[in-house]
Amino acid sequence: MVTKLLPEWRLFQGVPSETLERLEQCGRVRALAKGELIIQARQPQQDVYIQMSGKSMAYNLTHTGNRKILFIFGPGALLNEHVLNFSDASTYCEAIEPGTAFTVPTSEFLRLMREDFALTCGVLAAQEQKIWRLGHQLKNTVGSIYLERKLAAKLWKLSRDFGIPGPEGIEIDVTLPVTMLADMLGAPRETTSRLCKKLVDHGLIRMTGKRIYIADPEKMSHFYKTGTY
Numbered sequence: 001m002v003t004k005l006l007p008e009w010r011l012f013q014g015v016p017s018e019t020l021e022r023l024e025q026c027g028r029v030r031a032l033a034k035g036e037l038i039i040q041a042r043q044p045q046q047d048v049y050i051q052m053s054g055k056s057m058a059y060n061l062t063h064t065g066n067r068k069i070l071f072i073f074g075p076g077a078l079l080n081e082h083v084l085n086f087s088d089a090s091t092y093c094e095a096i097e098p099g100t101a102f103t104v105p106t107s108e109f110l111r112l113m114r115e116d117f118a119l120t121c122g123v124l125a126a127q128e129q130k131i132w133r134l135g136h137q138l139k140n141t142v143g144s145i146y147l148e149r150k151l152a153a154k155l156w157k158l159s160r161d162f163g164i165p166g167p168e169g170i171e172i173d174v175t176l177p178v179t180m181l182a183d184m185l186g187a188p189r190e191t192t193s194r195l196c197k198k199l200v201d202h203g204l205i206r207m208t209g210k211r212i213y214i215a216d217p218e219k220m221s222h223f224y225k226t227g228t229y
Contacts (some may be wrong), residue, residue, distance in 0.1 A: 007020060152225075
């Protein structure tokens with residue numbers, strides 16, 4: 001189990017060890033159970049959360065009450081969508097497997113940001129990456145890309161972020177039931193199940209229970225970009 005903030009995480013690249021030590025003194029490590037709600041939308045947030053081990057997801061609810069998954073976070077990720085004020089959160093963040101998160105009062109985190117510009121840069125880079133990913137998701141909406149290509153793009157991205165190479169290809173190290181894939185697509189479960197079968201039939205993925213393997217990432221990338229197998 002990870003118990004310390006690691007300098008190799010993107011959020012802390014270039015941040016002096018002294019700052020990380022001071023940050024650790026201001027906060028604590030919190031154990032997370034699968035399904036535990038870390039951040040709740042429309043609730044005031046006075047703490048900053050950083051994923052230490054395990055994985056979490058950020059999502060919002062549609063007008064019909066369905067979940068729309070925005071991000072899946074791994075170790076080193078900043079879970080808050082904002083850290084500069086104490087306003088209500090606009091998204092939910094939930095642990096999708098047992099893990100840990102580092103939590104620190106926002107006031108203390110901001111104090112260290114003021115004192116260490118490298119930490120400020122790390123936070124800016126983390127939030128800019130989220131904005132870029134949201135823009136990429138908007139580009140790949142249903143109106144401009146077929147759903148099977150949208151699913152392929154999301155699986156390819158997950159394989160890049162959480163992939164484990166093996167003899168059968170790249171295993172996505174995230175438990176992905178069809179319901180969760182449907183929430184990522186914003187599509188019905190039955191439709192998502194059919195899309196998965198199409199990708200399996202074309203040899204792009206293999207599904208074993210709730211685990212997904214990508215046989216050839218380059219072939220998957222070619223498909224989601226062009227629509228041709």
